[in-house]
Amino acid sequence: DIVMTQSPDSLAVSLGERATIDCKSSQSVFFSSNNKNFLAWYQQKPGQPPKLLISWASTRESGVPDRFSGSGSGTYFTLTISSLQAEDVAVYYCQQFYNTPYTFGQGTKLEIK
């Protein structure tokens, strides 16, 4: 199985400041045949299911604010929130879909400082 490891486990950031969450995979999730990274990011608020934010490591889903961005390749990825808003308080997960079993990171809890 591909192990996904996120850091940090929790993060407190002031409103309007940048938040950065890292995700590392135990093996590369880059698929050379289509030149894409098989990685997604999700946001989960209390009492709700995860919501897809980003696919292919850097492609924002429709309706996701542009303050959310994804970057990275191979085994190392980052989710950045450029200017934290109160509604961004949530737990964030990365997930690889390079092969089955699909696996998730352990989650990063983002709070307001």
Next chain:
Amino acid sequence: QVQLQESGPGLVKPSETLSLTCTVSGGSISPYYWNWIRQSPGKGLEWIGYIYHSGSTNYNPSLQSRVTISLVASKNQFSLKLHSVTAADTAVYYCAKMSAHWFDSWGQGTLVTVSS
């Protein structure tokens, strides 16, 4: 926008079978992959498996010996059976749709507790 809704017992006895159904509305079963994912405090988010609209399945090896996912396309439903449950199977169970390779629609989730 497709919507998914899980249903089934919230309490299951140890050694028995957990059975859940996911009803899909607002869209067709085809041509997507239909997944079950669970979330527990101890193990985080865990993918259980999927069934393709054609009926083919793919299960997490960690659960493969105990899991069956089936499809009733005429009812726009798919189901999960997890046999011989223990307390470690207590979790919130989600059904989710996979269009390409990621989970783009989720049910609200249902808590299943394994206890006598």
